[in-house]
Amino acid sequence: MLLMAWMMLPGSVRADERSDCEKLNGEASIGACTAVIEAGTYDAADLSTAYLNRGLEYFALRYYDQAIADYTASIALDASKADVFNNRGNAYHAKRDYPMAIRDFDRAIAINPAHALAYNNRGIVYGDMGDYARAIQDYDQAIAIHPAYASAYNNRGNIRAKQGDFRQAVQDYSQAIVLKPSYVGAFNNRAMAYGALGRFAEAADDFRRSMALRPNDTAKAGLAALEARIAAKTAQTSAAPMSFRRMPNTDLAAALLDTVAADSIDACEAACAANSYCRAYSFNMWNALCFLKGDPALRFLEPSTMSGLKSETYPPPISDAGVSMVRFHNKIFPGEPVRESNANRIEDCEATCQISDTCVAYSFVKTEKSCRMFERPGAYASDAGADSGAKRQVVN
Structure with a gap:
């Protein structure tokens, strides 16, 4: 939100219009801002601010086309404010017009290279576009500018999770929670990352902490699903031991869930069996490292490594790399x-x-x-x- 600095002009009616446009919310603010815009007696600076504030109210009401029109009118009167470009970028993003949103965030950053919010918002758009590398770069920059930016850490964690890097995601969510202990979304996100790593007790604890902060459907459903998964895992473990198909001289291209300490192939295999998200493992015999992985996409020759697939996991194709x-x-x-x-x-x-x-x-x-x-x-x-x-x- 821009702070609105109205220049005091004569006339109580005009002062009331501007004050209501600034201080009221919703339709009342929209009406007051419209009165300022239609009065025909205000200068360009006042009109630019009135268009901006009416655009903010339209955006809050999800009237995105009207918000974009007002932001555009504000920019036509004063194109020096990075916040207005940032706000219009948010409206374009809400309409899923990603190229236009990126263009506006670019312009906001060009005006103010220290605009952490614009970097964060552009990172969100890049993430929605599937360009995870650029998204992370933008979140890194937002955090460098504003080290206490909890939302940027949470958003970067979301990208890490989409990439299958749940350990890094947990670190980002944890930092967001340190900076903002009441961050319900970060607790829910960290709970899901813990679940992906097979750390079910910690996942359940985070969902409960989220519910304590504010009852919400995400935490309620997540906790119920987690309890059902634990019950199913317990029943599966008691019914029959997990079997694996071992592949010597083979490594697997797959999302990395975790790296665990294991001094043998059997220990690595047991760690994968205990993780309901683990579909395969790769044990580096030369360095005694165990990598737990999701569904493998490719297998390739690597003499240092023995890999294994859970019995129900279909073997991935062999790489054609030289x-x-x-x-x-x-x-x-x-x-x-x-x-x-x-x-x-x-x-x-x-x-x-x-x-x-x-x-x-x-x-x-x-x-x-x-x-x-x-x-x-x-x-x-x-x-x-x-x-x-x-x-x-x-x-x-």
Whole structure:
């Protein structure tokens, strides 16, 4: 809202018109602003403010076309106010006219580069358009300008959640709540993000806190659905153990739900089984990292990783990305190779592995001039007398 600075003019009737246009709400304000506009005795500055205030009231009543017309009239009289462009952008957004909304937010920012609200509002439009990268950039800028901007944190959390990055979403919602402890929407949003991560107790607690702040259908329905999900999960767990289809030398392109500590494939698999949103996992054996994932979209060659799919999850297609070789200096793969041969250079060993269907990784033992090829390599170890390599698909 713009603060309205009316220049005091003679005449009690004119003062009353302007005061009512500024201070009243709804139809009463619209009537007073219309009287100012139609009086024919006010200067351009007063008329610009009257059009602005009537536009705000039309917008509040959801008369978006009338609001846009009044904002446009206000701009025609005074195009120096960033807030008016921001307000008209909101009206265009409400009509789902995204290009026009973006144009107005751009103009508001051009007039006032520190207009945090315009950055936030433009981020909302980019999010609705599916341009998540630009949305996050705008929320980042709004927060940089106004670090206590709770709504910008909440909105950025919404984009993180749409991208499947629920851990980052939880962090943004939590910061919004720190800045505004009565933020019902942020509690509901964080509850849903917690639910996506399988953290049901925390999700239920957030829905209850939301209801305590203000009874609302979102929290009520979310809590009921959460309780039903917990009951179904309990029944499913007691009925039969979860089964998985394991895929060696495979990583999965999918939304990342969580990263958990796991020292074995079995522990990683158990973590996925315990998360009702988890459809697959990828366990990096070389670094002992477990990644819980949603529905996988693609699988690709990665010798460091064992992936698994829940039994009811359909295997995704295999990536057609090219296979490249990566080398590891002073490293050796343990265990029994599927094949071993003589080689004078690492290049010869690598070339042999590259054309072999059964070779996924190799170790070239320099002191023995020996080439060892592995179908399922374990975690490599340091060895100054060896260099190693592996096949890998890189998926952007």
